Amino acid sequence: MGRSPCCELEAHTNKGTWTKEEDELLVNYMTLHGQGCWRSLPKAAGLLRCGKSCRLRWINYLRPDLKRGNFTQEEDEIIIKLHSLLGNKWSLIAGRLPGRTDNEVKNYWNTHIKRKLIRRGIDPQTHHPLNGATATAITDNDRICLEFRSPTPSSSGTTEETQPHSQLQDKQNTANAVNLELSIGLPSNSTSLSKVPGQFFRPVVTPPPCAPVLAKALCLCWRLGFQNGQLCKCQTRNGLYR
DNA sequence: AATGGTCTCAACCGCGTCACT
DNA sequence: TAGTGACGCGGTTGAGACCAT
Structure with missing residues (x-):
């Protein structure tokens, strides 16, 4: 697979610590236009930075919803x-x-x-x-269940989509036998895989074949014992945990 | 006050993955 | 199916802050 020439190879791009002026330019642009194509952003915003650097600066430092x-x-x-x-x-x-x-x-x-x-x-x-x-x-058994419920790197779809039924059945049995309820919900086929931070663990609208999954089992905070904490932002919406 | 060691964290780098053609 | 472009992730680096002597 060919890779695009990295933008840092382009001439006249700044590196290193961001200045206040650069921050302002980026914030102004993002406020006006929102997140779009990072590669074209620097030019549009008047920044002498590569898109990658802009993205990193915004996500890690300038985003308004960051908790410092x-x-x-x-x-x-x-x-x-x-x-x-x-x-x-x-x-x-x-x-x-x-x-x-x-x-x-x-x-x-x-x-x-x-x-x-x-x-x-x-x-x-x-x-x-x-x-x-x-x-x-x-335990290793924890991992078995987790891996089963987690997306596989080689697959763009869900685990259920890509595995033969017999294999799924084996893993179902393992998961059910262990019953550690370390469930991580995958996006259903009907919902797109969100790349928004914090929304990865979206509800499985149609329960996966792993096990009968209660709504609570889809809330990772609940599973970790933080269901009563302020950090648990999972809440039912239309009967679903998110 | 000066110096050297350690720590912190913003930023960079390279690669994997995905979407599109 | 393969090539390309772009994004996102995890590991690493290095400048500046901090601390001990």
């Missing part, structure tokens, strides 16, 4: 739990933390939480105890 400031204890715990389930899927983790970006979560993980876990005697990568393998924060 320290992470709360509740956010810490959510990150730790989600990381134990998802690994380094920073965008997915950030999607469950309103106002936080993947870059912010990633940095926070690397600078704070890693150390915090090590102090607790937990391996930050495996979430297993550092001194041995007696107890596990997450």
Whole structure:
């Protein structure tokens, strides 16, 4: 597959820290026109930056809905739990933390939480105890169910769409037997896969063949034990959890 | 006050994926 | 089916802030 020449190869593009003037130009443009084609944005906005740089600056720093400031204890715990389930899927983790970006979560993980876990005697990568393998924060069976319910990288559709029925049945049985309810809802065929941060875990309108899924099971915060917390933005809308 | 080490986080880089032709 | 263009993600880097001596 051919890749487009990176825009940073273009002449006359600035790099490094953004100036106040550049920020203003980008904010003004985004306010007026909203998010569109990043590649053409710099020229349209009068910026000497590549589109990639503009996108990053907007998403990680200039977006109006960003929550600045320290992470709360509740956010810490959510990150730790989600990381134990998802690994380094920073965008997915950030999607469950309103106002936080993947870059912010990633940095926070690397600078704070890693150390915090090590102090607790937990391996930050495996979430297993550092001194041995007696107890596990997450089991292999957890992963089986998660992987089953998560989109496969090689597929543009859902897992259910691409797997033979017999394989699905096997995994159904596994999931049902384990019944860890670590369900992550996939967008249904009738709804497009949202790329908006925070909306990845959309409800499965038609319950997948994995198991009879209750509405509550679709709320990841609920599954993680944060259903009563302020950070759980999942709420029923037309009877669905989102 | 000066210096050197450490930490933080904004920004960059390269690659995978998707949509379109 | 293959090629192309663009976006998004995760890993890495480096400048500046902070701290200890």
